[in-house]
Amino acid sequence: MEFELKILGSASATPFLDRHHTAQVLTVNGTPYLIDCGEGTQRRLLDQKLRPQRLQTIFISHLHGDHFFGLFGLLGTMNLTGRTEPLRLFGPAGLDEVLTTQMRHSHSQLNFALEFTAVDTTAHQLIFEDKNLTVHSLPMRHRVPCCGYLFREKPKRRRLLADQLPDGLVPAQLTALTQGEDLLDEAGQVLVRNAAVTAEPKRARSYAFCSDTLYTETLANLVQGVDLLYHEATFLDDMRERAAVTHHSTARQAGLLARRAEVQQLLIGHFSSRYRDLQPLLTEAQAQFPWTSLAVEGLTFSVAE
Amino acid sequence: MEFELKILGSASATPFLDRHHTAQVLTVNGTPYLIDCGEGTQRRLLDQKLRPQRLQTIFISHLHGDHFFGLFGLLGTMNLTGRTEPLRLFGPAGLDEVLTTQMRHSHSQLNFALEFTAVDTTAHQLIFEDKNLTVHSLPMRHRVPCCGYLFREKPKRRRLLADQLPDGLVPAQLTALTQGEDLLDEAGQVLVRNAAVTAEPKRARSYAFCSDTLYTETLANLVQGVDLLYHEATFLDDMRERAAVTHHSTARQAGLLARRAEVQQLLIGHFSSRYRDLQPLLTEAQAQFPWTSLAVEGLTFSVAE
Incomplete structure (x- = not known):
C-alpha cells in the first residue's frame, strides 16, 4: 500500500506566478491527509483530481495566511457539495474562532461536524491516531504558535x-x-x-513536516531516522540573518538538520519569491545532505514498503 | 480615457476547473477599482499583470465566501510587498470583524491604513466619490446583507x-x-x-454591478440607462424555483431586467457549476435582451467615450 506525499504548493508568503502556497497531501493506504491549506488549495486538489470529500483529516501548522487561507473555501465547497461526514481539523488555538467569525457573518452553517482539536504547539505529543498511523506534534519556533507534524505508520504485523x-x-x-x-x-x-x-513485518514508514521554523538543532531528536523529512528552506544561507529575524530557515540549515537526524530523504520548500531559480537552494542543501529534493508543485514522493 | 471592465471570475459558489470566483476590475481613467474578491483573486491579478499595489479602493458585495475569501491573501500580499498607501474598503458590516479576528490570531498588523466603510445594503445612496466617479450602493435581495454598486463617471466639462x-x-x-x-x-x-x-461634453459613462440577488423589478429604476449592466444569472429559467429559494436569478430574468432598464449592454455571470456549456444561458438572456454577453474570465468590456 502507498505512503506517498503530493506537493500542492512550494511558495512562502508572497505568491509567485507558477508557485502556490503551502499545501500537501499525504496518502497512506488509500487515506489522504491534508497538511496546511494555503489560498487556492481547493483548486489544486481539483487539478490533481483529489476530491475534497475524501479528506477526513486536516492538519494546519499555524495561522499565517499562506498556510490556511484556503481552508475557508475548502470547507464551503465541502458543504455545498453535500458533505455530511465529520471532518477532523487540527491546528493552533484560535483557528476555530477565525472560522466561526466568518461563518457567523455569512450566515453559514456546516451540514457536517467539524471536529476541531487545538494543538499545543509547544509540546511533542500524540495528537491523533487511526488505523493507518499516529500523528505527533512537533514544536516549531516561529513568530506565532506553530507546529509541525510527525506521521508514523502503525507497527505492522509479521x-x-x-x-x-x-x-x-x-x-x-x-x-x-x-x-x-x-x-x-x-x-x-x-x-x-x-x-x-x-x-519480519514490513517496516513502518514515517514523514515529518516541519514548517515554518527557525533552525532548531533539538528538532533532530524528534525526527530521527524518518523516511521523509520536509523542512522549510525559505532563504539561502547568505540571508541567514534575515531568516533569524523572520523565524525561518535556510537551505543549508535544512540540510544540516537532515544530516543530524539521519533521515532517508529531505524535501525542501517554502521558498522566498526572491528566488526565481531554485537550483542554488537545492545545491546548498545537498552540500550538507545529498539526498535532498525540491518539494515543488505536482511532485509526488513515495516511500517503498 | 478608458472605462473598462475586466472579468476575473464567473463562477458561483462551487468552483470549477476553468472558472474562478467573482472578481472584477473596473478601470476608469487609469484608476483600477476592484469589485468582489473571491479566493485566488490575487493570482488572477498577477495573471492579468494588474499590480495589487495599484488598487486604492475595493468594493465587496456580501460575505459569502465566493465573493470575499481572496481578500485575506490580497491584503497580506499588499502588506508583505511594502504597501504604505491607505486602502479603502467598502462592504457589509461584519467584514471588519472577520478581518481583524484573522489578523489578531496571526499576530499580523497592516503597515497601511485600511479604511473600512460599512455599507448600508438596504439603501441606494452615494457611498464614495473621487476625481473619476461616484459610487452608489444598490440594494440586492440575497440570503445575507448584500449590495451591488453603481459606478458613474463624474459629469464632464464642455x-x-x-x-x-x-x-x-x-x-x-x-x-x-x-x-x-x-x-x-x-x-x-x-x-x-x-x-x-x-x-457638448463627452458623456459620463456608467457601470452597474448586481450580484447576488433575487430578480427584483424595482432594481431597473436604479440602473436605468447604464452603459454596462452586470447581472448575476446563476441558473437557467427552468430552475427559477431553485433560484428563488437560494435568492439568485436566472438568465431570462437578467435579460428582462436589462430590457426594462434600457441599458446599453448586459453582462451575465455567477454561473452555477451545473452548466458546463454556457451557451444556453446566453441564448436565454439574449431572447429577452439581444445585447448580452457572457462575462467570463479574461474578457474586457470597454465603453467608448
Whole structure:
C-alpha cells in the first residue's frame, strides 16, 4: 500500500506566478491527509483530481495566511457539495474562532461536524491516531504558535510464509502468528514456532513536516531516522540573518538538520519569491545532505514498503 | 480615457476547473477599482499583470465566501510587498470583524491604513466619490446583507473647439468656458459666447454591478440607462424555483431586467457549476435582451467615450 506525499504548493508568503502556497497531501493506504491549506488549495486538489470529500483529516501548522487561507473555501465547497461526514481539523488555538467569525457573518452553517482539536504547539505529543498511523506534534519556533507534524505508520504485523504454514490453522491462530506468538498445544508445548512460519513485518514508514521554523538543532531528536523529512528552506544561507529575524530557515540549515537526524530523504520548500531559480537552494542543501529534493508543485514522493 | 471592465471570475459558489470566483476590475481613467474578491483573486491579478499595489479602493458585495475569501491573501500580499498607501474598503458590516479576528490570531498588523466603510445594503445612496466617479450602493435581495454598486463617471466639462477660440485667453477663462460660462468684458457684455467655441461634453459613462440577488423589478429604476449592466444569472429559467429559494436569478430574468432598464449592454455571470456549456444561458438572456454577453474570465468590456 502507498505512503506517498503530493506537493500542492512550494511558495512562502508572497505568491509567485507558477508557485502556490503551502499545501500537501499525504496518502497512506488509500487515506489522504491534508497538511496546511494555503489560498487556492481547493483548486489544486481539483487539478490533481483529489476530491475534497475524501479528506477526513486536516492538519494546519499555524495561522499565517499562506498556510490556511484556503481552508475557508475548502470547507464551503465541502458543504455545498453535500458533505455530511465529520471532518477532523487540527491546528493552533484560535483557528476555530477565525472560522466561526466568518461563518457567523455569512450566515453559514456546516451540514457536517467539524471536529476541531487545538494543538499545543509547544509540546511533542500524540495528537491523533487511526488505523493507518499516529500523528505527533512537533514544536516549531516561529513568530506565532506553530507546529509541525510527525506521521508514523502503525507497527505492522509479521508476514505469514504461506509455504511454511501447516494445514488446518484457524483464523485466530493465523492472527496470533502475525502478532509474533508461537502456537501452543493444550499442554503448553510449542506446536508451531513463530520464527519458522513468519517473516519480519514490513517496516513502518514515517514523514515529518516541519514548517515554518527557525533552525532548531533539538528538532533532530524528534525526527530521527524518518523516511521523509520536509523542512522549510525559505532563504539561502547568505540571508541567514534575515531568516533569524523572520523565524525561518535556510537551505543549508535544512540540510544540516537532515544530516543530524539521519533521515532517508529531505524535501525542501517554502521558498522566498526572491528566488526565481531554485537550483542554488537545492545545491546548498545537498552540500550538507545529498539526498535532498525540491518539494515543488505536482511532485509526488513515495516511500517503498 | 478608458472605462473598462475586466472579468476575473464567473463562477458561483462551487468552483470549477476553468472558472474562478467573482472578481472584477473596473478601470476608469487609469484608476483600477476592484469589485468582489473571491479566493485566488490575487493570482488572477498577477495573471492579468494588474499590480495589487495599484488598487486604492475595493468594493465587496456580501460575505459569502465566493465573493470575499481572496481578500485575506490580497491584503497580506499588499502588506508583505511594502504597501504604505491607505486602502479603502467598502462592504457589509461584519467584514471588519472577520478581518481583524484573522489578523489578531496571526499576530499580523497592516503597515497601511485600511479604511473600512460599512455599507448600508438596504439603501441606494452615494457611498464614495473621487476625481473619476461616484459610487452608489444598490440594494440586492440575497440570503445575507448584500449590495451591488453603481459606478458613474463624474459629469464632464464642455470641450474647447481649438479652431474657434480667440487668441490670448488666459487659463482661468478657458476653465470658465469648459464649465459652460460665457466670457464677459468689464462692462458685463458677452465677449466670447460659450456655444460658439465649445462643444457638448463627452458623456459620463456608467457601470452597474448586481450580484447576488433575487430578480427584483424595482432594481431597473436604479440602473436605468447604464452603459454596462452586470447581472448575476446563476441558473437557467427552468430552475427559477431553485433560484428563488437560494435568492439568485436566472438568465431570462437578467435579460428582462436589462430590457426594462434600457441599458446599453448586459453582462451575465455567477454561473452555477451545473452548466458546463454556457451557451444556453446566453441564448436565454439574449431572447429577452439581444445585447448580452457572457462575462467570463479574461474578457474586457470597454465603453467608448
